[in-house]
Structure formats: C-alpha cells, structure tokens
Amino acid sequence: MTSSDTPLRVAIILIGNELLSGKIQDENGHYATRRLRALGASVTRVSIIPDVQADIVDEVQRCLRSNDVVITSGGVGPTHDDITLECIAEALGVDCYLEPQLEALINRYFGDRVTPAHMRMATIPRGSALLEAGENTWPIVHTESVYVLPGVPEIFRAKFEALAERLRRGQWYLRSIYLNVDEGAIAALLLELERDHGVSIGSYPKWRGTDYRVRVTVEARSPDQVNAAIAEAAQQLDPTVIVRVDDPLGTTD
Amino acid sequence: MTSSDTPLRVAIILIGNELLSGKIQDENGHYATRRLRALGASVTRVSIIPDVQADIVDEVQRCLRSNDVVITSGGVGPTHDDITLECIAEALGVDCYLEPQLEALINRYFGDRVTPAHMRMATIPRGSALLEAGENTWPIVHTESVYVLPGVPEIFRAKFEALAERLRRGQWYLRSIYLNVDEGAIAALLLELERDHGVSIGSYPKWRGTDYRVRVTVEARSPDQVNAAIAEAAQQLDPTVIVRVDDPLGTTD
Secondary structure, three states: OOOOOOOOEEEEEEEOHHHHOOOOOOOHHHHHHHHHHHOOOEEEEEEEEOOOHHHHHHHHHHHHHOOOEEEEEOOOOOOOOOOHHHHHHHHHOOOEEEOHHHHHHHHHHHHHHOOHHHHHHHEEEOOOEEEEEOOEEEEEEEEOOEEEEOOOHHHHHHHHHHHHHHHOOOOOEEEEEEEOOOHHHHHHHHHHHHHHHOOEEEEEEOOOOOOOOEEEEEEEOOHHHHHHHHHHHHHHOOHHHEEEEOOOOEEOO | OOOOOOOOEEEEEEEOHHHHOOOOOOOHHHHHHHHHHHOOOEEEEEEEEOOOHHHHHHHHHHHHHOOOEEEEEOOOOOOOOOOHHHHHHHHHOOOEEEOHHHHHHHHHHHHHHOOHHHHHHHEEEOOOEEEEEOOEEEEEEEEOOEEEEOOOHHHHHHHHHHHHHHHOOOOOEEEEEEEOOOHHHHHHHHHHHHHHHOOEEEEEEOOOOOOOOEEEEEEEOOHHHHHHHHHHHHHHOOHHHEEEEOOOOEEOO
16 A cells, blocks of 8 residues: 555656657657656656667566656567567566467457468467456557557557546645745755755746746645745745746646 | 777766756756667666765766766756866866856956856866867866766757767667557567667557557667668568568658
C-alpha cells in the first residue's frame, strides 16, 4: 500500500534510431510527461535511445531500479529493428513466447499474407499481461511494471489513455507568483522556501513580451504546503516587485 | 586522429525539472539532434533528467564512457536548482573555481545589483576552457568533452551554432525507397541489406495521405554503400510494389 501523498515514479523510454537521426521529432515523451503529471505522477526521466539491444536492456534495467513504472514507446513492429519486447524480456531475465491471443489476432488480420516477421509482434516476455485498450483490438502488453506502447503518436496516445487511470495516484497542486526582479536577487529566498515548506520551486525568467521578469512556481502534494510557501514568499519579498499571484490554487494540469 | 568515416558519437543531456513536470516541452534535443546529424555525427542518446545532483553526475559519467562528446542543456542560471556546472565537476572528479573572466563579465553586467547567486554562474569546473560565441559576450564553457549550454532555446541555438563546426566530421548519405507493401513482407530483406552492405535501414509505415505504404531509408558513410544497397533492394523486390526511389543521393540534412 502506497499513500497517495507519494507520487508514482515513472520513467519513459523512447526507442528508435529515427528519433536520434533527426528524421522524426518525438511527440510521445512530452505527451506522456504532461499527462502523467496531471495523473499525480513524478516523471523521473525521459530517455531517447537507439534500436540497439544492449542499450535497451540496460536502460530498462536502470529505470526499473528506481521507478514504480516504466513506459516504453516504439520498437514493436515486424521489422528487424523492432526488438523492444525481446529486450524487455532480457532485462527481466525471462524468455519470450508466442502468445496465442496475439497470434490469433495477427492471423485474422493478415490472413494469407502473414509472415514470420509479423509473428515477432506476438512474441512477448513470459509473464506478460494483456490490457484491453478500448476501441483498439490490439491490447497493451505489460510485464511487471513495464508498459510497452507503440511509437506511432496517434496509437501511442490512444493506448496511453486506455491505461491512464491505472496510473493515477494523488495530485500535484501549483501556484505561481510573477515578479519584476532578477532571478539572482531571489535565489536565496527560493532555496529557503523549498527547504522550509517541502515544496518544489521553479523559476522561469522571461525577457520579452510579459509584464513580469520571473515566474516562480510552487508545487506540492498538498494545498496547505503551497499556500504556506506562497504566503511566506509574499511576506518576504519587497511588495513593489510582486506583479501578481495566481489565485485560486490550481492543479498542474 | 580519427577518420571522417567514423562518426563522432554525441550524447545530449537536457536538465530541468520543468521538462519532466510537463510545463515546458523541450526544443533543444531535437534541434541539436537534427543539426548534429547534418554535421556527420551519431547522436547515441538524449536524456531528460531532473535538477538532482546524483542524477546529473551519474548521467554525465555514463554518457562520457561511450561518447566522444556530451552536450548539456540547462541548469546554468543563478538559482538553487542550477547545479549543472558543479555536477559536471563532480562527474569529472575536479573542483570548481571562480573564473576571473566570467566574474568580470558578471560584475560589469549587474554592477551594484550583483549577488553571490550570480557568481555561481562564473564558478566552473577546474580545467574548463571558454569558447567565444560569436555575437554573444558570454562564452561557452566546456571541459574535456562536455559542452555546457543554457536551456533557453534561442540562446541554446545560438551557442550551438557557435560551436557547430568544431563537431563536424564526415557526412551521412541517405536515399529512400517508397513501397506499396506491408512492412512484415520485407522484414527479412531489410535485415539482409543491412548486414550485407553495412548500411543503416529505417522502415516507416504510413497509413494515410500518401501514395506509398512504407518508406525505407538507407544510410551510410559512403555514397557507394547506399547506392549498392538501393540497387540490390530494387533488384530483389517485386517491381510492382516499388512506387519510387529517391534520386539523386541526398545527405541527411
């Protein structure tokens, strides 16, 4: 049992040479990051790695060591560079097997045109579970804490939404305070607020097109923490530098 | 001395909690990836990590082990979460010192308003070098093979371009072949081409809005390799599935 005050730790691994050769700009990492934050999670890292067995195995093992959940994107098609499923099996120390339900789906879809390459998509790590994915007939393969999603953005998003509620735990609260001051002048105060109130502070300077010079964000798992830190900031700052404070309290979404 | 036939291996580390909380979508990773490819490099990984000391130190060390160059983005401002420079020093096993040229720049810029927080920006790993950055007065700090760039996209891009030519080595060549066929039917051929010709093959299915179903890309360090692999593909494929072949040879840019 984990309290909802402890955010779910999630790592995202984006797999594909095309992302590292600049051919394709990833969309899935930011999509999942933003949605996971709204679901109360902490995304601890996003890695873009190539279709290389050693890299994938190593990254999955490394991410599993310090996260509750790992989400992968890409490398689940029929071609020679689609090796995500076999690498996850290796990372977990299990073998792969031809899963009958997936095999039947592939045979139904491809009929006479089925090739051994297609069957690689149905060859999954021993111990995997299949999650229904709403409208889509192809299920989400997951194994222990690893969810294996396809790289094509529209399918990635549909699959992500199909499993999103399983990942919801607690909530982040956020308020911002907008200041007309140089970041360097408030650095000590921000550190103090973070330490005294157990909140996460972000500091975002802007140079153009805004009526403020720094936006300071205050985030925590409880509204009280956020409000207390904002109140202290407002008290300690020179009132003339405060442009405005976000009110009421928002969530990170 | 390294031959231009061996691509420079580069890892990119994007540092900042704001990238992992979904507040800001990274732009620098894709920019650098695309430009590095055009400069002939192999980007081996892109990591988005938080402003956490252990994570940054670990990632820098890990990337240095298997790359020629590491580029970092972010974490170089004056606030408490700007810890990139001190983490790089720790990763390299050196200490930090207040660099006189940077100290003078900061004093000149901030004058009376300078704070100890500002001086953190001038406190850099022992053994660092300063690279002129064209129009910008603030130089690029680099140390051994680590180039430390700021996270603000417009400044990141300007700094990147100021050092780009130092990273040029050799060139990638690319041709594409567009097919009306299911990926699964050509998986074995693609693997064979990759093995026989020492080329990198990419396979990109499309479902909508194109006159082909799969784009196959063939890339290598020499035009001859690419042309030989394309010729063999054209010979082995059923001519009726070939929609067209890119001609002439292009670079990856």
